[in-house]
Amino acid sequence: xxxxxxxxxxxxxxxxxxxxxxxxxxxxxxxxxxxxxxxxxxxxxxxxxxxxxxxxxxxxxxxxxxxxxxxxxxxxxxxxxxxxxxxxxxxxxxxxxxxxxxxxxxxxxxxxxxxxxxxxxxxxxxxxxxxxxxxxxxxxxxxxxxxxxxxxxxxxxxxxxxxxxxxxxxxxxxxxxxxxxxxxxxxxxxxxxxxxxxxxxxxxxxxxxxxxxxxxxxxxxxxxxxxxxxxxxxxxxxxxxxxxxxxxxxxxxxxxxxxxxxxxxxxxxxxxxxxxxxxxxxxxxxxxxxxxxxxxxxxxxxxxxxxxxxxxxxxxxxxxxxxxxxxxxxxxxxxxxxxxxxxxxxxxxxxxxxxxxxxxxxxxxxxxxxxxxxxxxxxxxxxxxxxxxxxxxxxxxxxxxxxxxxxxxxxxxxxxxxxxxxxxxxxxxxxxxxxxxxxxxxxxxxxxxxxxxxxxxxxxxxxxxxxxxxxxxxxxxxxxxxxxxxxxxxxx
Amino acid sequence: xxxxxxxxxxxxxxxxxxxxxxxxxxxxxxxxxxxxxxxxxxxxxxxxxxxxxxxxxxxxxxxxxxxxxxxxxxxxxxxxxxxxxxxxxxxxxxxxxxxxxxxxxxxxxxxxxxxxxxxxxxxxxxxxxxxxxxxxxxxxxxxxxxxxxxxxxxxxxxxxxxxxxxxxxxxxxxxxxxxxxxxxxxxxxxxxxxxxxxxxxxxxxxxxxxxxxxxxxxxxxxxxxxxxxxxxxxxxxxxxxxxxxxxxxxxxxxxxxxxxxxxxxxxxxxxxxxxxxxxxxxxxxxxxxxxxxxxxxxxxxxxxxxxxxxxxxxxxxxxxxxxxxxxxxxxxxxxxxxxxxxxxxxxxxxxxxxxxxxxxxxxxxxxxxxxxxxxxxxxxxxxxxxxxxxxxxxxxxxxxxxxxxxxxxxxxxxxxxxxxxxxxxxxxxxxxxxxxxxxxxxxxxxxxxxxxxxxxx
Numbered sequence: 001x002x003x004x005x006x007x008x009x010x011x012x013x014x015x016x017x018x019x020x021x022x023x024x025x026x027x028x029x030x031x032x033x034x035x036x037x038x039x040x041x042x043x044x045x046x047x048x049x050x051x052x053x054x055x056x057x058x059x060x061x062x063x064x065x066x067x068x069x070x071x072x073x074x075x076x077x078x079x080x081x082x083x084x085x086x087x088x089x090x091x092x093x094x095x096x097x098x099x100x101x102x103x104x105x106x107x108x109x110x111x112x113x114x115x116x117x118x119x120x121x122x123x124x125x126x127x128x129x130x131x132x133x134x135x136x137x138x139x140x141x142x143x144x145x146x147x148x149x150x151x152x153x154x155x156x157x158x159x160x161x162x163x164x165x166x167x168x169x170x171x172x173x174x175x176x177x178x179x180x181x182x183x184x185x186x187x188x189x190x191x192x193x194x195x196x197x198x199x200x201x202x203x204x205x206x207x208x209x210x211x212x213x214x215x216x217x218x219x220x221x222x223x224x225x226x227x228x229x230x231x232x233x234x235x236x237x238x239x240x241x242x243x244x245x246x247x248x249x250x251x252x253x254x255x256x257x258x259x260x261x262x263x264x265x266x267x268x269x270x271x272x273x274x275x276x277x278x279x280x281x282x283x284x285x286x287x288x289x290x291x292x293x294x295x296x297x298x299x300x301x302x303x304x305x306x307x308x309x310x311x312x313x314x315x316x317x318x319x320x321x322x323x324x325x326x327x328x329x330x331x332x333x334x335x336x337x338x339x340x341x342x343x344x345x346x347x348x349x350x351x352x353x354x355x356x357x358x359x360x361x362x363x364x365x366x367x368x369x370x371x372x373x374x375x376x377x378x379x380x381x382x383x384x385x386x387x388x389x390x391x392x393x394x395x396x397x398x399x400x401x402x403x404x405x406x407x408x409x410x411x412x413x414x415x416x417x418x419x420x421x422x423x424x425x426x427x428x429x430x431x432x433x434x435x436x437x438x439x440x441x442x443x444x445x446x447x448x449x450x451x452x453x454x455x456x457x458x459x460x461x462x463x464x465x466x467x468x469x470x471x472x473x474x475x476x477x478x479x480x481x482x483x484x485x486x487x488x489x490x491x492x
Numbered sequence: 493x494x495x496x497x498x499x500x501x502x503x504x505x506x507x508x509x510x511x512x513x514x515x516x517x518x519x520x521x522x523x524x525x526x527x528x529x530x531x532x533x534x535x536x537x538x539x540x541x542x543x544x545x546x547x548x549x550x551x552x553x554x555x556x557x558x559x560x561x562x563x564x565x566x567x568x569x570x571x572x573x574x575x576x577x578x579x580x581x582x583x584x585x586x587x588x589x590x591x592x593x594x595x596x597x598x599x600x601x602x603x604x605x606x607x608x609x610x611x612x613x614x615x616x617x618x619x620x621x622x623x624x625x626x627x628x629x630x631x632x633x634x635x636x637x638x639x640x641x642x643x644x645x646x647x648x649x650x651x652x653x654x655x656x657x658x659x660x661x662x663x664x665x666x667x668x669x670x671x672x673x674x675x676x677x678x679x680x681x682x683x684x685x686x687x688x689x690x691x692x693x694x695x696x697x698x699x700x701x702x703x704x705x706x707x708x709x710x711x712x713x714x715x716x717x718x719x720x721x722x723x724x725x726x727x728x729x730x731x732x733x734x735x736x737x738x739x740x741x742x743x744x745x746x747x748x749x750x751x752x753x754x755x756x757x758x759x760x761x762x763x764x765x766x767x768x769x770x771x772x773x774x775x776x777x778x779x780x781x782x783x784x785x786x787x788x789x790x791x792x793x794x795x796x797x798x799x800x801x802x803x804x805x806x807x808x809x810x811x812x813x814x815x816x817x818x819x820x821x822x823x824x825x826x827x828x829x830x831x832x833x834x835x836x837x838x839x840x841x842x843x844x845x846x847x848x849x850x851x852x853x854x855x856x857x858x859x860x861x862x863x864x865x866x867x868x869x870x871x872x873x874x875x876x877x878x879x880x881x882x883x884x885x886x887x888x889x890x891x892x893x894x895x896x897x898x899x900x901x902x903x904x905x906x907x908x909x910x911x912x913x914x915x916x917x918x919x920x921x922x923x924x925x926x927x928x929x930x931x932x933x934x935x936x937x938x939x940x941x942x943x944x945x946x947x948x949x
Contacts, residue, residue: 005600008604021569022844022849022923023852024848025851030851030852030854030855031860033858034741037716040741045737046838046846047839048842049842054836057839058832060840062583064597065583065594066591066595067582067583068585069585071594071785072631087541089544090544093548095554096768097549099767099768100561101769102906103557103559104559108768110549110550114550116546120533123529136627139822139825142822143665147664151561155703172815173812175812175816176822178819179817180821187861188719190781222680223522244534255527268620277585279828279831281621281828281829282771322661322664325771326564326625326655326658327769328769330768330771332771339543339547342538343537344494344495344548345536345538346537355515365511377649400775414594434497436498437502468594468596468879469596470796471796471797471800473794473803473804474794475793475804479792479806479807481794482608482792483793484606484617485617485618
């Protein structure tokens with residue numbers, strides 16, 4: 001990888017600029033109506049650089065990143081599968097890009113028809129009765145889902161239901177979302193095989209239960225085998241079931257959340273339906289609901305009347321939980337998901353779950369054969385699995401973090417580390433279906449090599465990475481001596 | 493199979509290694525009654541050529557109208573370099589920079605973005621972005637409740653002339669946590685906040701006052717006086733601003749005697765295409781003292797073990813993956829790709845280019861207003877200065893006029909009747925630097941014909 005790159009402001013020279021990009025100067029008279037008291041006194045200190053300097057700077061920055069296009073990226077729970085180029089190219093046709101969000105429906109029938117068909121396809125693959133596309137990330141979809149659960153209970157006059165149950169291994173967004181919706185979180189344990197403890201569940205379900213949030217397969221990389229029982233207990237207790245779609249890739253085309261008994265869910269379109277992760281967003285967290293929650297879906301939806309498509313808003317859904325974005329969520333991302341689904345089609349949709357699961361189980365088996373410890377050795381892997389390095393940490397004083405950092409030197413992005421919190425020294429590994437056997441084999445070789453290093457030359461591993469633009473960073477310093485904006489004289 | 497590289501030999505070898513006969517066997521822990529049978533309703537697959545044709549047909553059906561719509565999403569020239577670089581795979585297909593050593597590109601870029609947003613808004617720090625302008629305003633309201641320790645009411649004053657969709661998003665996002673939003677009326681003659689309405693809050697506990705500049709009508713608010721009023725009443729000030737306008741207008745950090753406390757806004761004008769409503773990016777900046785109450789990702793500069801500078805996510809102890817139920821927000825992503833576009837855009841524009849853009853947009857809007865108000869039956873609804881959009885009053889219902897314009901390939905603006913019925917036949921129009929005098933002429937004559945046609949009928 002290239003070494004470090006200066007901060008853009010360090011290239012700046014007063015008076016320089018990419019002036020071909022600028023509009024013509026309308027002259028000072030154009031601003032004569034703006035009162036001085038409302039005007040800016042000093043120009044903002046933005047960089048003053050030429051186009052080539054900017055292009056080189058940002059191109060170099062891009063080269064300091066690992067990405068799916070350049071590296072295997074087995075980040076558990078994130079589904080870092082290949083993002084097909086066609087999805088980007090056809091979502092960026094000029095007509096789609098220049099479409100104003102408030103433009104008349106008559107000028108957007110093509111665009112609206114894509115979104116409508118996306119809603120319909122997502123209903124089919126999840127077993128839900130209605131889908132809203134506007135939530136802009138998984139956590140945003142979770143918010144919509146729990147807000148709908150609350151609205152449902154309120155509408156029935158069931159005002160005491162303000163508790164959301166989450167298993168202790170849940171994503172942090174689940175309890176954080178419950179709080180944002182004004183709920184109280186009740187955590188329940190999972191057993192030694194990774195399934196929810198039904199007795200514990202039975203004990204917390206009661207007249208205060210609003211619902212339960214579950215990921216299935218769970219964050220432990222195994223399928224929740226008691227799901228039918230879980231659904232029965234929660235439903236009999238008057239609660240609803242929320243499906244966190246983070247792991248939908250595992251079961252796409254094989255099992256549908258609606259058939260498992262879930263009442264509401266979000267889908268991470270940036271995971272299962274391969275829209276780009278973009279360095280941390282934009283995501284898209286469409287929500288699906290069963291019949292009971294249909295009236296509460298967030299607006300806008302896309303409806304069809306005969307051959308015409310139109311927005312459905314407050315007038316159509318008076319009980320909606322409301323609007324979650326200024327306009328239509330991450331619309332351009334939705335087009336990418338639509339294109340991906342059309343490219344895959346019915347057969348491809350089934351193949352996703354199958355090959356994601358095949359790759360995970362193969363990689364798990366190979367790593368076990370190489371001497372690594374599975375966290376749940378008696379279970380099938382779903383689309384991801386956990387290995388625990390607590391033996392290496394105890395015997396060699398080499399941690400999961402050290403293995404993760406050393407993997408970077410071998411040209412692999414690290415798996416998710418230290419999540420779920422339940423499993424000590426864990427690596428959560430998700431290969432996805434788009435990786436070949438060759439890549440998986442090379443990954444096994446790399447981890448085996450690192451294991452050898454850990455035994456023979458542990459310092460090499462504990463001081464990794466050695467080939468990145470920077471060495472390990474001082475996170476404590478970053479938090480204590482906050483340096484969040486660049487200043488000309490300051491040194492970090 | 494598309495995007496699945498396995499050969500039959502690969503599959504056979506992998507199944508053998510696992511010790512099962514068929515892929516199907518890997519799903520043997522799933523109760524059989526739950527298994528999906530068919531996915532009727534999902535069409536057969538298309539290949540790349542076919543999807544290309546399909547999408548092109550859909551796009552062609554929509555066409556490209558000559559648009560004078562603004563209302564929170566603005567058409568600006570986007571330099572070619574912005575998306576050429578933004579869509580590089582190293583930015584496009586990377587994830588959240590959890591492994592800092594392998595993500596220095598994204599991290600440094602976010603640090604540069606934070607710096608640019610802080611400077612543009614005149615505040616000391618900024619975060620790595622939020623979902624969009626509306627959700628940023630909602631998060632700012634929640635943040636103000638945490639940050640204003642002198643207030644316990646969770647009561648936020650919101651002018652009626654703040655973007656109506658933003659107000660609805662705030663309600664949906666924050667009402668479950670007990671926030672109350674009180675609406676402040678606007679003055680009928682000039683569309684600005686009605687100061688006389690503030691008097692009734694003189695003795696009340698107010699957590700924050702939201703000020704949008706320019707407001708939804710395009711009108712410039714008296715931000716200094718409003719800010720000082722809020723601070724005199726121990727309320728925080730949340731500024732909702734258009735980033736382009738900040739090249740010309742006083743930044744929130746300089747409003748009133750002490751400056752606004754939190755600044756947010758929609759980053760779309762900074763190099764992000766309209767794209768049917770998203771993906772866009774919300775930005776947020778604040779004073780250093782509030783940093784721990786700020787939601788969303790934050791990047792900091794630090795040192796590595798060799799003493800060299802590097803960038804990393806910081807203050808993660810506020811966030812959901814650490815704090816879980818006690819986090820400042822459930823947010824776990826920013827709008828990384830759009831931050832990339834905005835940062836490149838601001839670098840290419842620089843202070844001078846951004847000022848030219850703002851000035852040219854404003855000049856075009858004045859030209860538009862002057863042209864349209866020369867038509868009989870069209871007048872400016874509000875007195876006083878505006879920035880790059882304005883409300884016109886027509887002498888008849890707006891919807892049929894817009895329909896007639898649409899038939900001529902012109903999107904004439906936003907009919908305000910559903911949002912502000914008390915304004916009568918009000919139309920919000922916008923022009924940016926992308927409109928030429930010929931475009932404005934075309935609009936004027938089409939509008940003239942539409943009005944004359946309606947008169948004749």
